[in-house]
Amino acid sequence: MSKMEKIKKIAEKELACSAHDMEHVMRVYNMAMKIAKTEKNIDHEILKAAVLLHDIARSREDDDKTGKICHAKESARMSKPILEKLGFSGEKIKKIQHCILTHRFKTKEKPESIEAKILFDSDKLDSLGAMVIIRAGMWMGRHNCSIFPKMSLKEYTKINLVGGKLNGRIKNASLHNIFYEHEIKDKRLPGVMHTKAAQKIAKERLTFTTNFLTRLKEEAKGIV
Numbered sequence: 001m002s003k004m005e006k007i008k009k010i011a012e013k014e015l016a017c018s019a020h021d022m023e024h025v026m027r028v029y030n031m032a033m034k035i036a037k038t039e040k041n042i043d044h045e046i047l048k049a050a051v052l053l054h055d056i057a058r059s060r061e062d063d064d065k066t067g068k069i070c071h072a073k074e075s076a077r078m079s080k081p082i083l084e085k086l087g088f089s090g091e092k093i094k095k096i097q098h099c100i101l102t103h104r105f106k107t108k109e110k111p112e113s114i115e116a117k118i119l120f121d122s123d124k125l126d127s128l129g130a131m132v133i134i135r136a137g138m139w140m141g142r143h144n145c146s147i148f149p150k151m152s153l154k155e156y157t158k159i160n161l162v163g164g165k166l167n168g169r170i171k172n173a174s175l176h177n178i179f180y181e182h183e184i185k186d187k188r189l190p191g192v193m194h195t196k197a198a199q200k201i202a203k204e205r206l207t208f209t210t211n212f213l214t215r216l217k218e219e220a221k222g223i224v
């Protein structure tokens with residue numbers, strides 16, 4: 001078994017929740033490989049390992065009621081002993097950890113290396129388009145959310161996002177919703193992509209999601 005196959009097996013074990021399971025990781029992987037073809041000087045070993053391990057602590061964050069666990073930090077921390085065991089050098093482990101630590105939209109740490117930028121972009125693209133609709137639906141089912149928002153975005157931000165800020169973490173998952181997510185995160189995504197290839201795909205996918213949510217509201221009102 002190759003190093004990457006071993007990492008994949010370990011990641012599979014850690015990824016328990018359905019919206020962030022191995023299928024998500026493999027979609028991110030495929031997108032990362034596609035974007036990598038449009039960029040130069042990429043260390044594929046760093047990129048592949050980072051993609052496979054980037055969400056291993058996701059379910060720990062989701063299940064944490066205190067809101068203190070950040071899955072990016074936790075996944076980076078958990079990756080170190082896994083990579084050491086597989087014989088990765090200290091320097092490579094640090095570079096892989098940098099990618100994992102900076103893959104999150106909400107955290108302050110920003111991706112600096114080309115591998116970190118590609119992981120960030122590929123991961124965020126999985127939050128746009130047809131995929132976000134089904135993923136959000138699964139996530140909302142898991143957290144007993146309602147389909148439509150119960151309050152204005154302003155009120156929601158004040159009540160349910162840490163610090164009352166749009167980039168604050170979600171306090172109570174059951175109050176969250178695909179419409180809030182669309183306003184808080186999706187609309188900003190094309191502007192935060194680091195690679196040209198990802199920017200182009202993000203714009204096209206955002207249009208699709210926006211049209212879908214408009215249609216959903218119209219159906220609920222009996223317009224269509």
Ligand SMILES: [Fe+2]
Pocket residue numbers: 054055058071072103104123
């Ligand atoms: Fe993540």
Ligand SMILES: [Fe+2]
Pocket residue numbers: 024028054055123
């Ligand atoms: Fe992810």
